[in-house]
Amino acid sequence: MSASVSAQGRPDAAPEVRHIVMLSGGKDSTALALYLREKKPETDFEYLFCDTHKELPETYEYLARIEARLGRPVVRLASRHGERGFDHFLKIYGGFLPSPQARWCTRLLKIEPFERYVGDDPTRLYVGLRADERRSGYISTKENIEAVFPFKDDGIDKADVMRILERSGVGLPAYYEWRSRSGCYFCFFQQKGEWVRLRERHPDLFQLAKGYEKEDEGYTWAQEESLSELESPERQAQILERERIRKERLAARRRPKTLAQAYGFEDPDEEEGPACLICHL
Ligand code: SF4
Numbered sequence: 457m458s459a460s461v462s463a464q465g466r467p468d469a470a471p472e473v474r475h476i477v478m479l480s481g482g483k484d485s486t487a488l489a490l491y492l493r494e495k496k497p498e499t500d501f502e503y504l505f506c507d508t509h510k511e512l513p514e515t516y517e518y519l520a521r522i523e524a525r526l527g528r529p530v531v532r533l534a535s536r537h538g539e540r541g542f543d544h545f546l547k548i549y550g551g552f553l554p555s556p557q558a559r560w561c562t563r564l565l566k567i568e569p570f571e572r573y574v575g576d577d578p579t580r581l582y583v584g585l586r587a588d589e590r591r592s593g594y595i596s597t598k599e600n601i602e603a604v605f606p607f608k609d610d611g612i613d614k615a616d617v618m619r620i621l622e623r624s625g626v627g628l629p630a631y632y633e634w635r636s637r638s639g640c641y642f643c644f645f646q647q648k649g650e651w652v653r654l655r656e657r658h659p660d661l662f663q664l665a666k667g668y669e670k671e672d673e674g675y676t677w678a679q680e681e682s683l684s685e686l687e688s689p690e691r692q693a694q695i696l697e698r699e700r701i702r703k704e705r706l707a708a709r710r711r712p713k714t715l716a717q718a719y720g721f722e723d724p725d726e727e728e729g730p731a732c733l734i735c736h737l
Contacts, residue, residue: 474579478570478734479505479522479530481515482638483628484584485737486522487617488607490624492582493526495606501582503530504573506566506734509539510640512658518629525626533569541565542640546668553668553675555644559732566734576600584737588613639735641665644677649699651678652692662687 477489489503503526505519523530535541545564546553554561579601585591586607606612612620621627629638634653637645641654642665655662666683669676676682685691 472578474502474574474577475499475582476502476504476574476579477582479503479519480584480638480735480737481505481511481518481629482584482737483621483632484586484607484617486518486584486626486629487612487620488582488584489522489526490620490626491612492606501528503528504570505530505532506569507532507534508542508561508565508640509534510542510642511638512631512635512641512661514629514631515638521626525624531573533573535565535569536572551670551673551675553644553677561640562732562734571598571601574598574601578602580604582606586613586617587611637731637736639732642668642677643732643735645731645736646678647699648678648686648695651683651686652695655687655692 479485537544581603585605635650641661671682
């Protein structure tokens with residue numbers, strides 16, 4: 457980047473690069489923040505969280521734990537329309553719920569607030585994709601943002617991530633007891649079993665999620681069925697039974713290779729279908 461020239465004709469000092477770790481409330485981005493703090497203590501990292509205001513209570517609790525361990529605040533970024541961002545955009549989209557094929561929520565509630573916050577500052581964004589993942593990460597459309605992947609560069613895999621979290625005392629977010637990913641309580645990437653458990657753990661949030669659906673227009677969160685259909689006792693039992701059988705089959709197909717697998721922690725990226733690279737790291 458060429459230095460600009462000041463009004464006095466002197467070249468301005470090159471603008472300082474900002475170093476940003478965007479936390480999702482998930483394990484990998486958290487481990488990355490902890491890892492970088494130890495590896496590069498001289499770097500002035502900024503920690504961000506794009507708050508959709510539709511997150512799980514466990515996520516907010518986890519962020520507080522991360523802040524305490526890092527000794528630095530995690531800046532919460534909201535969309536242009538603040539707390540009501542999701543509902544505002546939903547209205548603009550005529551009630552058309554986001555889905556894996558039409559993921560307007562990630563763009564408007566995660567990417568846009570981040571890019572607005574950074575502005576034109578030269579920025580290095582540290583992304584928590586691990587060495588054992590096949591996914592590709594955030595691709596910036598802005599020239600001033602460079603995405604870097606320290607875990608990929610340093611060969612950090614899932615077992616390493618688990619060790620970093622355990623050693624730091626931060627551990628895993630509490631929602632991992634019943635759900636495999638960070639993100640909004642109504643995230644459409646949830647598996648059917650996770651919807652059942654959302655209903656058990658957070659009946660109020662399940663009801664709120666249900667309130668967004670318009671069955672007669674075909675706007676539902678989960679594929680091929682509404683939450684009202686999904687919550688019938690027979691259907692819930694069927695979903696959980698199918699999930700149990702699938703897990704048993706998976707477990708039988710492989711011997712535990714990593715600490716994470718040994719503790720029964722599933723790999724959501726490989727076994728639970730697609731995920732959002734911004735919301736679920
Ligand atoms: S967590 Fe899911 S619903 Fe929320 S912004 Fe990300 S992709 Fe959209």
